[in-house]
Amino acid sequence: MAGTNPRVTVITLGGTISMSGSTGLVAPTLSAADLVAAIPGLDGTDIDVHVRDLMRIPGGSLTFTDILTVHDAIREELEQGSTGTVVVQGTDTIEESAYLLQLLHDAAGPIVVTGAMRNPTQPSPDGPANLLAAIRVAADERSRGRGCLVVLNDQVHAARHVAKTHTIATNAFASGASGPLGWVVEGEVRYGHPPVPRATKPRRPLRPTSPATVGMITATLGDDGSWISDFAQRFDGLVVAGFGAGHVPMTWADHLEKACAQQPVVLASRITTGPSLTNTYGFTGSESDLISRGLIPSGDLGPYKARVLLWALLADSTSPAGIRAAFTEHNHA
Structure with a gap:
């Protein structure tokens, strides 16, 4: 609305940014009002x-159902006139919740x-600066039209590409080969890339009465995979985090082919940057072998985001068929 100040709603879920304590150990106790009150310079904005x-x-205790609840709240706030919304949460699961x-x-x-990498009891906590930057971006x-963004350390990332790459550093979040979409510089939001087409989303609001379960298995040295068949029976779908460009031990191949007969199995790479391949290697357990056995390639979606999708x-x-088509579409969006 022309002539009016932008309105941003800050929705808090907890996490390091909201933690306090007096014994050296901290827990999430601070409210949204507490967090906003601690932001220096906010009063100087419009x-x-x-x-x-x-x-x-x-953050590690959030669930898929929690994120559905968050999205309901976001929809309400936008319908009631908010320009944008900021979700404050623990960084452990930001790359997954933001992508959902x-x-x-x-x-x-x-x-x-x-979120924040340093809690408010530590020297130079990064929460207030991150929250101020996020509010500026949302406004x-x-x-x-850019969907969901992730803002930390004055960088603006696309939810699709961002990942947590360090356990404690304040610059823990990065977007791999894609790089950030933009930055916050001297209080100004600067984008280096235009909005891009949005990939497929579920066709209707998700209200699963029996939530789907998706397991993830990671390829590791010397694992014969004999446990895979029993493990797969516990889930509605599986994601495989393979070696390199999407490879697993050759002893896994038959087990994964059997799992594909029962549920969708997606093949990703456990490497944090770069796509999985489809047609380069030809040995048993290679990406082309696994795809021929029914696995669905994840493309440049890492295993955590592939599991969310x-x-x-x-x-x-x-x-x-729709699942396979959706992964194809996401890899061309």
Whole structure:
């Protein structure tokens, strides 16, 4: 609305940014109002900030159902006039929760996910700066139509590409070969890339009465895979985090082919940067061998995001052919 200040709603879920304690150990206790009150320089902006507390839990305890609840809250805030929303959570699961929000979100108003690597009891906590940058990004007109973004360390990342790459550093988040979409410099949001087409999302709001379950198995040296068949029976779908460009021990191949007869199995790479291949290597357990046995290539989606996409598709009752087509579409979006 021309002539009015942008309105941003800050939704808090907990995490390091909201932690406090007096015994040397910390837990999530701070409210959204507490976090916003601790931001230096916010009063000097023209942004109207509203707060909404949803949860106060560590990032590693969030569930798919929690993120559906968050998206409901985001939709409500945007419908009630917010320019954009900021989701504050623990960094442990940001790359997964942000990607699920990206899949669910079809409104123009941006979602910006942020958190902190240093809790407020430590010297130079990064939470206030991250939250201020996230609020600026959510309020910026150029963020519209970009879906879900992740903002930390004054960098703006696409939810599809961002990953946590360090356990404690304040510059822990990176977007691999893609790099960040933009930066916050002297309070100004600067984008280096235009908005890109959005990939397929579930066709209707997800309300699974029996939530889908997706397991993930990681290829490791010397593992014969004899346990895979029993493990696979526990899940509706599987993601394989293979070696290199998408390889597994040759002893795994028959077990994974058997699993493909029962459920969708997606092949990704355990390497953090770079795509899995489809047609380069030809040995047993190679990417081409596994695809010929029925595995679905994840392309440049790493195993964690591939698991999120597979879960969303299964929860949306997508057919096997539709699942395969969705992964193809996501790798060309």
